[in-house]
Amino acid sequence: MNILVTGGAGYIGSHTIRILLEQGHKVVVIDDLSTGYREALPDDVVFLQGSFDDPTLLGLAWGEYKVEAVFHFAASINVEESKRQPFKYFENNFLRTMRLLENMQKHDIGKLIFSSTSCVYLESETPVTEEAPKLPHNPYGQSKLMCEWLIQSLQKSWPNFRYTALRYFNVAGAEPDGSNGQIYPQAPHLIKRSSQAALGKIADFKIYGTDYNTADGTCIRDYVHVKDVALAHAASLNYLLQGGPSDTFNCGYKKGFSVREVVEMMQEISPRQFDVRFGPRRPGDPSQLIADNQKIISKLGWIPQYNDLKMICKSALDWEAKIH
Numbered sequence: 001m002n003i004l005v006t007g008g009a010g011y012i013g014s015h016t017i018r019i020l021l022e023q024g025h026k027v028v029v030i031d032d033l034s035t036g037y038r039e040a041l042p043d044d045v046v047f048l049q050g051s052f053d054d055p056t057l058l059g060l061a062w063g064e065y066k067v068e069a070v071f072h073f074a075a076s077i078n079v080e081e082s083k084r085q086p087f088k089y090f091e092n093n094f095l096r097t098m099r100l101l102e103n104m105q106k107h108d109i110g111k112l113i114f115s116s117t118s119c120v121y122l123e124s125e126t127p128v129t130e131e132a133p134k135l136p137h138n139p140y141g142q143s144k145l146m147c148e149w150l151i152q153s154l155q156k157s158w159p160n161f162r163y164t165a166l167r168y169f170n171v172a173g174a175e176p177d178g179s180n181g182q183i184y185p186q187a188p189h190l191i192k193r194s195s196q197a198a199l200g201k202i203a204d205f206k207i208y209g210t211d212y213n214t215a216d217g218t219c220i221r222d223y224v225h226v227k228d229v230a231l232a233h234a235a236s237l238n239y240l241l242q243g244g245p246s247d248t249f250n251c252g253y254k255k256g257f258s259v260r261e262v263v264e265m266m267q268e269i270s271p272r273q274f275d276v277r278f279g280p281r282r283p284g285d286p287s288q289l290i291a292d293n294q295k296i297i298s299k300l301g302w303i304p305q306y307n308d309l310k311m312i313c314k315s316a317l318d319w320e321a322k323i324h
């Protein structure tokens, strides 16, 4: 099948592409390289540089490259930046997605796999199911939830349209064989930043908030290996191809680790010790978010293969050392 991957030069998109190619699909990527990298793409994909709502590029995807399904990863993803620059987030994540969907509808390209996020949820002391209350606290999460609402509403007016929305939890790690990983140096994620700190690439590594109502006072998150997230996309496509109805799925391991536990793991495997500073809470950070993953396992047949914090941290650290 011919598949359009928006944001394919980014972290999760580039890992997913490798699995799609292994499964015999043909891939067209639209990416503006704002946080993505041309070198993250395998040679055998068609690369169109520009914005994912550009009608000329989309026309090429549907016409010349006969795309039938869209994996929509492209977005701005930094929660802290979204609080300072909300227009950027509502425009890039919501308005452009609206234009992409309008263009897809015009050409009746009716299969979508959408990258959503655990940021749509209100915090919870127990693992959240897909039905748990939604209350995103920042423009990033809000823009993603708005996309979900739009996608759900299209369902009613567009008979050929079916989608899955995957709400990933905290995506981390790199290809275990060292062939791919997260390149963007300003990526804000804990495991990326702590591996940069472990290698002396950054000096200001900080834990935000030590007074949360958790066992060690730091936030708890569900860290899911990027290859398992990529496998969830392949499972989503099979599900849609087999006629599965549109649905939304959590993508996480149903296992939480505190920020302190992750940092201790990184210190344990790191070749050198690194300084950790402590700062105040960041407003809007929920104390705990863990996925209930029953639905993705039972309905998509997702079988996680890399559910091991040490392996996740080690693969990220090895990758970080490799890219210098």
Ligand SMILES: NC(=O)c1ccc[n+]([C@@H]2O[C@H](COP(=O)([O-])OP(=O)(O)OC[C@H]3O[C@@H](n4cnc5c(N)ncnc54)[C@H](O)[C@@H]3O)[C@@H](O)[C@H]2O)c1
Pocket (backbone or CB within 6 Å): 006, 007, 008, 009, 010, 011, 012, 013, 030, 031, 032, 033, 034, 035, 036, 037, 050, 051, 052, 053, 072, 073, 074, 075, 076, 077, 092, 096, 115, 116, 117, 118, 167, 168, 169, 170, 171, 172, 184, 189
């Ligand atoms: N990384 C995580 O932990 C995480 C968690 C939940 C959800 N997500 C979602 O997963 C998706 C991918 O995230 P990622 O971690 O790979 O981020 P990333 O920044 O590595 O990838 C995003 C890609 O989109 C591209 N892009 C951004 N705006 C674009 C535009 N207007 N036109 C074309 N390309 C554009 C960037 O250049 C980049 O290659 C995002 O939608 C994000 O919201 C990520």
